[in-house]
Amino acid sequence: MRRIYMDHSATTPVHPRVAAVVNRFMLSDYGNASSVHHFGKVAREALEDARSQVADLIGADSPSELLFTSGGTESDNLAIKGVAYARRDQGRHIITSAIEHQAVLHACDALEAEGFEITKVGVDGQGRLDPEAVRDAIRGDTILISIMLANNEVGTLQPIEEIAAIAKEYDVLVHTDAVQAVGQISVDVEALGVDLMSLSGHKMYGPKGVGALYVRRKTPLQPLQNGGHHERRLRPGTENVAGIAGMGEACLLAKEELAIRNQYLLRLRDRLIDGIMSEIPKVYLNGHPDHRLPNNVNVSIVGIEGESILLSLDMKGIAASSGSACTSGSLEASHCLLAMGLTHEVAHGSVRFTLGRDNRQEDVDEVIRELPAIVERLRAMSPLS
């Protein structure tokens, strides 16, 4: 069966160029970047090249503002807890949003249990935050604002520039989780004005288990683990050279392709949205129509449940995902969809298709062809329709 992968927000295939780089640093240039010999020097160079490649993609002033981590989750934790601990003398209040990834939300929960205070700013029906609501949440003891650049479920883009400008007025640091944005849209830390930003390799055709945290110069940060001198002691541990070099290559690739990738995905995305909307009755687009990732299609199909849609799609070779409670493991519907004001039933019927550079127009057309029959079959079984 020909399989169509439309779950790129979960993870992306590694690009062959990236795989070749990873392969090289596993099989031939496998040195420890701290060693003095030739092998060490080659690894060190690869590490610093990758740092420059990441810095270059996100417009960082200097590569030294980037720390490599084990992925988006660690970057989020290091940013939030690292700043919280470093600034705890100045205050204990942190602002975030109701629709963050669990890495951010649960890091905040952990801090709350330690005595920090967390305010979660809500979003509107399209998943957008009002920067003025962030201003209203700022207090004298606020030390950090952490708001994602692009939401992983509905693809809504947040007004981070405006939020960062407000934060500056009050001398509050800003972290943004840009895991879903980098490699999809142009992201520039200077234009955004953020102090910290999380990236993950596997969402941008790089390897899993590697990520980066941008930390603007002079930003106070306390390491979460102790060890050697690696990554300026802020993230000790022998560097994952192969993964990091792969992530560097993925950034280089993103830089080369970004404009075309963006345009290409936008066209596919809108074709898919239009197709689903015109072929299936009683469907809503979740998220913002314009302030939206170019690869994200998230719809709620009234009267049926997401997991049963995913199973049916999978039988047709189509891979997608859902914010339904039944797929969550915790049996709670997506906190993001609920924060947007969707009822449990409508959140239950959500399906997310996230496109990638490997998708073709035929793939989109096949989804548009297959989905209506799936919906019809499940609706015929549903007591709600």
Place this chain on the structure above:
Amino acid sequence: MYTEAVMEHFTNPKNVGEIENPDGEGQVGNPTCGDIMKMYIKVEDDQVVDAKFKTFGCGAAIATSSVATEMVKGKTIEEARNITNRQVAEALGGLPGNKMHCSNLAADALHKAIDNYEERKKAREEGTA
């Protein structure tokens, strides 16, 4: 994640639909995840001769509905009452742990349909008495 039996019942569910003028019907909903299951039974001489369902829920919810309606057909009311959630799950070769509440749903809906049948019967008997 799911057994072949679950996938078979999900793909080709038995007894989907409603029964016109059923002798009993029962609906259950899972308050946490918001799933809904509706069962209809037709009874003759205290024996379940037909059962149908409509379900809003995951693959396991659809499969348990389907297999539960199959299990109950031909059973006496007494026997039908004794169908348990565990038996429903077992008939499907087991369910993932976090899906066990969907099998709860199927047996519960069935028991509710039986309750409803008995209420109606009682009302009828009292009416004629």
